[in-house]
Amino acid sequence: MTQSDAPQSTAADEPILEERLDPPPRAVPHWTGWLLLVLGVFTLPWTANLAVALPDKSEAAHYNVSWVGFDLILCALLFRTGWSLLYHRMYVEVTAAMAGVVLIIDAWFDVMSAPDTTEFVRALVLALCVEIPLAIFCLWVAVRVEHERRRRSELMVATVRRLTGRRKRPPQ
Incomplete structure (x- = not known):
C-alpha cells in the first residue's frame, strides 16, 4: 500500500485522547540550551588563562574539611x-x-593533588581500580534506567492509543 492508497483521515477520525497524549510543554525555555552552549565556549579562554596564571603549588586553608565534605557528598549520592x-x-x-x-572528579583531584610520588601512585591505583570503574558502573545504571523509563513510557503511550482507538467515539 502506498501513501496515496492509504485512507485519508480527518480530524474527526482521530481519537479524542490524542490531544492529551501530545508531549507536555518544555520545562525550561529553548534558549537556555543555547545560553549554556555559549557559556561553555566562553569558558574555554578562561580555563586557558587559569592554566597559565595559576601557580603550580598552593597551600589551601581547610584542606581536610574540603576533602571530607566532598567525600561525604559522594557517600550521600552512593547511599541515595x-x-x-x-x-x-x-x-x-x-x-x-x-x-x-x-x-x-574525586579521582581527578586525588591524583592531581598528590603531594609526592608514593601518594600519586596510591591515588592513581585507587582511581584506576576503584573510582573510575565505579563511576562507569554508576553512569551505566543511569543510562539503563533512563532507557527503561523511555521504553515503558513509549509502551504506555502505545497501549493507551490502541485502547482509545478501539472505543466508540461519543456522538457528536
Whole structure:
C-alpha cells in the first residue's frame, strides 16, 4: 500500500485522547540550551588563562574539611542511589549520574593533588581500580534506567492509543 492508497483521515477520525497524549510543554525555555552552549565556549579562554596564571603549588586553608565534605557528598549520592535502586524509587538515574560524575572528579583531584610520588601512585591505583570503574558502573545504571523509563513510557503511550482507538467515539 502506498501513501496515496492509504485512507485519508480527518480530524474527526482521530481519537479524542490524542490531544492529551501530545508531549507536555518544555520545562525550561529553548534558549537556555543555547545560553549554556555559549557559556561553555566562553569558558574555554578562561580555563586557558587559569592554566597559565595559576601557580603550580598552593597551600589551601581547610584542606581536610574540603576533602571530607566532598567525600561525604559522594557517600550521600552512593547511599541515595543504592537505596533508590533497592526500593525502586523514581529518578534513580539522576543520583546515579551525579555519583558517577562526582567519582570522576574525586579521582581527578586525588591524583592531581598528590603531594609526592608514593601518594600519586596510591591515588592513581585507587582511581584506576576503584573510582573510575565505579563511576562507569554508576553512569551505566543511569543510562539503563533512563532507557527503561523511555521504553515503558513509549509502551504506555502505545497501549493507551490502541485502547482509545478501539472505543466508540461519543456522538457528536
